[in-house]
Amino acid sequence: MKTQIFIYDTTLRDGTQGEGVSLSVDDKLKIAKKLDQLGVHYIEGGWPGSNPKDMEFFLRAKELKLKHAKITAFGSTRRFGVTAEADANLNMILKSGVEAVAIFGKSWDFHVTEALGTTLEENLSMIYESVRFLKDKGLEVIYDAEHFFDGYKHNPEYAMVTIRKAMEAGADWLTLCDTNGGSLPHEISEIVARVCEEVGTKIGIHCHNDGELAVANSLAAVAAGATQVQGTINGLGERCGNANLISIIPNLQLKLGYACVSDEQLKQLTNTSRYVYEIANIVPQNTQPFVGQSAFAHKGGMHVSAILKDAETYEHIKPETVGNTRRVLVSELSGQSNLLFKAQELNIDLDKNKPEGRAIIQKVKELEYQGYQYEGAEASFELLVRKGLGDYEEVFTVESFKVLMEKIGEQDVVTEATVKVKVNGQTVHTVAEGNGPVNALDNALRKALEVFFPDLKEMYLTDYKVRVLSEHEATASKVRVLVESTKDGRDSWSTVGVSTNVIEASWEALLDSMRYALLGRHEEAVDIQLEEKERLGILNH
Structure with a gap:
């Protein structure tokens, strides 16, 4: 039986911290429904205590008829010098009406003394009392150990004590966060393996992409024992972004044999990626793995010749499994195979043994030399082919x-x-x-x-x-x-x-x-x- 990996999406909260990303409440509700269709398990909607917009989202999200996902709130441990019962942010989480919450606390002693300005012991009390307060109210609690990997590398004993406190308080999940995004896969693997060995609570991973390793680090964490992955659609997020769930999900499911979503839901991956881009008013990246327009695009003639024989020669997965499609590009690099493939796509009968095909290829190369490009102008290409075959009558x-x-x-x-x-x-x-x-x-x-x-x-x-x-x-x-x-x-x-x-x-x-x-x-x-x-x-x- 495949190990289930729980997908925790924070596009609506962490993703909106990315430069140029802004979502209205209606936008967030639309994306939440799309994420549910994809089959994610947790949708982090925002921080109820931070702004009225996030609270409005949680109140309106109650009307969504979600089939898979739990709407999850985000917040911090209680403030220094205030009891959990009196902490305004913790009470706003309760007011939001969610069933699950992720609260973050400090794991790095440097942050405790410099950022919070409190003692290491007080920080432990803040973690324990906040988790216990929310558990007593009947919530599923995901404890996000902020800066865990940096903290572990500087003071492993204290970093481990912080997550043990959350575990003792009853946290359902301990999520280890590479908040600065500077860790390497082998470091993630070693540290997650030790945590999994020493604590009895389910482990999650939350990576940022500052070293362009957020996806690799997340995969390394799962291989070491983590069973929850936090990230965002298309890797949206602060600075260089968060771990990209659009890449993580198919890698886990198709390459590593884990269960994330159903096969039918996986086919929604490309559509989900483009939908979020559209709602966020961001131009999709053509070269984005798995879902980009160029992800399964083939240009070189020898490559296309091999693709026609067996697609596995130049494709690591079938594009249909993630809802994408194969494309063959026509350019100065094209050979007869490209033309034959495009002709098939266009339902044009082209005999490779006739001189017309070679003449059309030569014509394409001459035009590309002049500056024409047919990769993004397939209608012009079809007209060119039909004219070359005598299968076109000028309308005007x-x-x-x-x-x-x-x-x-x-x-x-x-x-x-x-x-x-x-x-x-x-x-x-x-x-x-x-x-x-x-x-x-x-x-x-x-x-x-x-x-x-x-x-x-x-x-x-x-x-x-x-x-x-x-x-x-x-x-x-x-x-x-x-x-x-x-x-x-x-x-x-x-x-x-x-x-x-x-x-x-x-x-x-x-x-x-x-x-x-x-x-x-x-x-x-x-x-x-x-x-x-x-x-x-x-x-x-």
């Missing part, structure tokens, strides 16, 4: 476009774009304004095409990026423009354009975006007669 052709900008005095800049396109043999000439040249071109092109394809009104741009490709050429540099579009707000596609002129690069990306939206629509184009065009204000030339 562009005869010309023009952009005019004018600024008079202190007035806003006025931008106007003129576009002339041909659809079904009919030339359409439109003019539109916008808040900038790209917006004006987009409006003018839509004005021309929506007459023939009315459902294009549902399409809109969701992202627009410009990248300078040759900085040393200053304003004469080439730029690459990436445009992302969608129709329903869920499925999106990206296109690319490159030029020394940012307007032309944007125009290329816009055209590909429209072409991709209209794939296979050539026969559906509405035949607009002259009278109708005049009524709509479209000039025929």
Whole structure:
């Protein structure tokens, strides 16, 4: 039977101490529900005695119908010189109505004398009396031994006495904290092993990432006997962050054979990671292990050739087990295998024994040399492949476009774009304004095409990026423009354009975006007669 490891999430408390991270009560409630779906065992919601927002969370969290997790409060041992019964923070924990609480106390003698300004004996009393008070009130108590590893390295005898006091008071868990994040895995392993050998209480681990070892340290602690792991989603947290549960859970479960969550819950890992990023308004890291967009992305042709034979050749796990997907990138490093894989993804019949495939690969390499990049512009890539295979019929052709900008005095800049396109043999000439040249071109092109394809009104741009490709050429540099579009707000596609002129690069990306939206629509184009065009204000030339 697999050993159960209990997952303790502190994203809503410790995670919000990270720079630039701020969550409203509603945000925290949404994330709590998501964490419960992932199958975590404890959700630390905040410190009831520190601010009204955290107390509001606990009161509203009672209405959540959680299936797996215990909402847990956080706090400190009683203050110096105050009884536990009279301590305001401890009483606020009771008022929050939680079933479980994590309270921290000092394990490092240096902190006791310098930070708290009290005696080593008084610190022990503070630990014992606080844990006992909460246990007497019927709570599950997790004692967080703050700075335990630093304390142990400086004064192991005193550090051990502090956790024994918490154990004697009835603590359900003793969590050993690498609060400064500077310990190494072999140190964690040795110290946790000794603690597990000498105390009879369940042991937890809480690591910070200041040495970029929080995940490794957490795994080392579990291997040494810890059965609870504290951390945050995506490693959010103060300074360099906390131990990243998104990496810890699959490593424990898939690599080390422990039980953390169910297999079905593990498939929620990628979705949970991205959901928290979205709620916290943080751009996800593409290279994040297990869940990043690039975690199972393959670029080199030899790698992809091997992947097609057996995915284990270049993947340490199946991406589906953590809710991610395999991606094959097309670039100047690509070989025929990349093209074949992408063709399969796109349901395009491509025969590797025909010259078309080699010609398309050569075309991709030439375009990448010019500055195009198809890793993030798969819609443009699909259009390129279909054209190379003769599997594409142009829905519209562009005869010309023009952009005019004018600024008079202190007035806003006025931008106007003129576009002339041909659809079904009919030339359409439109003019539109916008808040900038790209917006004006987009409006003018839509004005021309929506007459023939009315459902294009549902399409809109969701992202627009410009990248300078040759900085040393200053304003004469080439730029690459990436445009992302969608129709329903869920499925999106990206296109690319490159030029020394940012307007032309944007125009290329816009055209590909429209072409991709209209794939296979050539026969559906509405035949607009002259009278109708005049009524709509479209000039025929």
